[in-house]
Amino acid sequence: MRIMSRNSSIMVYHRPECRYVGKIQKKNRIKMDWEDAEWKGYRPCKCCDGIEFLYKLEKEKIERYMEQSNMNVDLRDRKIYVRTDVGCWKIIYKIREQRFILLHRNHVNGRVSLEDADKVPFHRQGDMPEAGSIMKYLKYIKEHDEFKQNAPKDYRKLPQNTERQKLYYRTAKKQEEKRIAKRLDNLFLLIEKQEGIKQLSYR
Numbered sequence: 790m791r792i793m794s795r796n797s798s799i800m801v802y803h804r805p806e807c808r809y810v811g812k813i814q815k816k817n818r819i820k821m822d823w824e825d826a827e828w829k830g831y832r833p834c835k836c837c838d839g840i841e842f843l844y845k846l847e848k849e850k851i852e853r854y855m856e857q858s859n860m861n862v863d864l865r866d867r868k869i870y871v872r873t874d875v876g877c878w879k880i881i882y883k884i885r886e887q888r889f890i891l892l893h894r895n896h897v898n899g900r901v902s903l904e905d906a907d908k909v910p911f912h913r914q915g916d917m918p919e920a921g922s923i924m925k926y927l928k929y930i931k932e933h934d935e936f937k938q939n940a941p942k943d944y945r946k947l948p949q950n951t952e953r954q955k956l957y958y959r960t961a962k963k964q965e966e967k968r969i970a971k972r973l974d975n976l977f978l979l980i981e982k983q984e985g986i987k988q989l990s991y992r
Contacts, residue, residue: 855927874899892913893912894910
């Protein structure tokens with residue numbers, strides 16, 4: 790829900806928490822979904838619709854969760870970086886869609902420094918859709934990286950109680966099947982090479 794003034798010529802909509810909402814007289818306040826506001830020609834307020842403002846709204850929860858979950862969460866250059874012992878993540882805010890997206894760094898060897906976070910490419914985390922909350926992503930990251938860190942060698946021992954756990958089970962199963970197929974391919978190549986050596990030795 791967004792708030793705007795019926796008498797304003799600026800055509801800007803605000804989040805309810807924005808400090809400029811208090812300057813709009815109650816009788817002049819209009820409430821509507823942001824999509825409807827966009828359709829009617831309103832544009833987002835630069836004060837309350839940036840990632841810095843949204844980070845401040847959740848800051849206390851973020852800092853408390855960060856300490857409990859042993860992760861680093863940093864806001865820098867209008868991006869949020871999340872670093873754990875096994876993962877490096879980036880949260881970006883898409884102002885046109887009014888949603889966050891989650892990116893995952895391709896290669897991580899231990900907890901990376903904030904300065905080195907962008908030295909390796911990130912990819913879009915496909916199983917996590919766009920979200921309206923930073924905390925939703927932090928909870929996902931915690932569960933994802935704990936699974937990655939503590940996953941048993943045998944995927945069949947993984948729990949399947951929740952939909953997320955079932956997804957991890959299927960992913961681990963596919964990864965194991967790929968590893969087995971690759972080992973078989975390498976074995977056949979090795980056999981072919983050995984057969985080739987034998988054939989040469991018989992000539």
